[in-house]
Amino acid sequence: MAAMSKIATGNGHGENSPYFDGWKAYETNPFHPTDRPDGVIQMGLAENQLCFNLIEKWLIQHPEASLCTEEGLSKFKEAALFQDYHGMPEFRKAVAKFMGKVRGGRVKFDPDRIVMSGGATGAHEMVAFCLADPGEAFLVPTPYYPGFDRDLRWRTGAELVPVICESSNNFKVTRDALEVAYGKAQEANLRVKGLLITNPSNPLGTILDRETLKSIVSFINEKNIHLIGDEIYAATIFMEPEFVSISEVIEEVECNRDLIHIVYSLSKDMGFPGFRVGIVYSYNDAVVSCARKMSSFGLVSSQTQHLIASMLSDDDFVDSFIVESREKLFKRHKFFTWSLSQVGIGSLKSNAGLFIWMDLRKLLKEKTFEAEMDLWRVIIHEVKLNVSPGSSFHCHEPGWFRVCFANMDDNTMEVALLRIRTFMLKNNEAMVPRNKLCRRSSLKLSLSRSRRVMDDFMSPGIMSPHSPLPQSPLVRART
Numbered sequence: 294m295a296a297m298s299k300i301a302t303g304n305g306h307g308e309n310s311p312y313f314d315g316w317k318a319y320e321t322n323p324f325h326p327t328d329r330p331d332g333v334i335q336m337g338l339a340e341n342q343l344c345f346n347l348i349e350k351w352l353i354q355h356p357e358a359s360l361c362t363e364e365g366l367s368k369f370k371e372a373a374l375f376q377d378y379h380g381m382p383e384f385r386k387a388v389a390k391f392m393g394k395v396r397g398g399r400v401k402f403d404p405d406r407i408v409m410s411g412g413a414t415g416a417h418e419m420v421a422f423c424l425a426d427p428g429e430a431f432l433v434p435t436p437y438y439p440g441f442d443r444d445l446r447w448r449t450g451a452e453l454v455p456v457i458c459e460s461s462n463n464f465k466v467t468r469d470a471l472e473v474a475y476g477k478a479q480e481a482n483l484r485v486k487g488l489l490i491t492n493p494s495n496p497l498g499t500i501l502d503r504e505t506l507k508s509i510v511s512f513i514n515e516k517n518i519h520l521i522g523d524e525i526y527a528a529t530i531f532m533e534p535e536f537v538s539i540s541e542v543i544e545e546v547e548c549n550r551d552l553i554h555i556v557y558s559l560s561k562d563m564g565f566p567g568f569r570v571g572i573v574y575s576y577n578d579a580v581v582s583c584a585r586k587m588s589s590f591g592l593v594s595s596q597t598q599h600l601i602a603s604m605l606s607d608d609d610f611v612d613s614f615i616v617e618s619r620e621k622l623f624k625r626h627k628f629f630t631w632s633l634s635q636v637g638i639g640s641l642k643s644n645a646g647l648f649i650w651m652d653l654r655k656l657l658k659e660k661t662f663e664a665e666m667d668l669w670r671v672i673i674h675e676v677k678l679n680v681s682p683g684s685s686f687h688c689h690e691p692g693w694f695r696v697c698f699a700n701m702d703d704n705t706m707e708v709a710l711l712r713i714r715t716f717m718l719k720n721n722e723a724m725v726p727r728n729k730l731c732r733r734s735s736l737k738l739s740l741s742r743s744r745r746v747m748d749d750f751m752s753p754g755i756m757s758p759h760s761p762l763p764q765s766p767l768v769r770a771r772t
Contacts, residue, residue, distance in 0.1 A: 339697050455687055495526065524557055648695050662691045
């Protein structure tokens with residue numbers, strides 16, 4: 294058999310990571326409430342499935358948006374024929390307008406700078422190809438999305454240099470940490486071409502504040518390196534403080550705009566990962582021109598462009614979707630974190646994203662990554678939950694796990710939380726003397742009422758991202 298290329302057979306995809314191993318465990322034994330109730334529940338997939346009722350309602354009311362309906366047939370031939378790699382004008386205009394709305398209308402985007410790609414994966418690789426030669430490097434604050442090792446490195450030959458962020462300051466990106474990482478890259482004879490930031494953060498669910506962003510812009514300007522802002526979770530902010538885009542900050546500080554590039558997608562904000570709509574928005578004319586040529590390798594289908602253009606051009610729908618998605622994410626996040634707190638599990642304070650950064654450090658037998666992996670295997674194979682260990686996100690402190698909460702219905706979430714409670718109670722009972730076990734029994738009793746509590750959380754009007762938090766749900770459940 295003829296040999297394959299080194300790129301094809303190499304390890305660059307990163308599929309041997311526990312992040313992907315968890316997906317394999319789920320795929321071989323997926324949970325189903327009736328057919329496979331003992332299966333693995335997928336909590337490693339950052340999807341927003343909470344607002345599909347709004348999408349489905351809009352599609353029923355606008356059949357012309359689909360080319361496969363009688364109402365949309367008149368546009369079929371036009372869309373089915375050749376499309377150049379600029380993309381449909383109405384698609385680029387609608388996406389640019391949506392990006393502005395998501396950022397509170399505080400900044401406008403030029404449709405002529407919208408370059409489409411096959412999802413954020415393709416967009417990241419496209420930017421890496423445009424900015425770096427093989428062997429050159431990008432700085433990336435930790436913890437970061439495991440897919441970046443694939444997206445930016447596998448086929449481009451670029452390197453990633455971690456910027457070490459720590460739990461002692463809630464994993465903030467500091468100027469000192471940036472300087473240390475830049476210095477280490479130089480010591481390793483790596484030419485740094487850029488800094489990649491994820492805002493809001495995956496996996497932390499936090500945002501970068503305005504002052505941090507200004508510091509970052511100052512840093513890349515001084516070093517004369519590019520800044521890539523991954524903002525694919527921009528519309529998942531469900532609680533104050535509000536999201537600040539890098540596009541806003543460059544209006545407020547002096548900077549070389551040729552160094553600024555944004556990666557966006559509709560996979561998270563709209564819940565459309567299957568549509569593969571990725572966007573590169575660059576303030577650099579040469580990058581826009583080059584990226585547009587490269588987009589030939591990963592275009593968005595004209596049928597998808599037509600549907601997205603129709604949907605995002607409906608201002609009333611977009612406005613209501615953003616508001617309702619925010620409220621549903623807020624309530625789901627609040628209930629989920631409260632439920633974990635009742636069994637002694639903490640998490641990093643967050644206000645965005647489709648996940649929480651769960652703190653299980655106290656459950657480690659020792660403070661090592663080997664102990665983290667041992668705990669992860671128990672969670673995957675015994676508790677039957679696919680959660681992602683922090684080491685797969687290049688976190689430098691063992692014991693943190695990313696848990697996704699928006700990719701399941703309420704009933705599946707209840708099953709997942711019941712499994713977590715059962716595991717924690719068994720773990721606590723194994724560690725607590727017998728004379729203290731009565732407290733565990735009362736905890737079981739109070740947690741058995743979680744359905745009532747969840748109904749309180751999910752009921753319309755009980756809370757909003759802007760309202761003060763009500764009385765403790767545990768107190769309400771007992772009175």
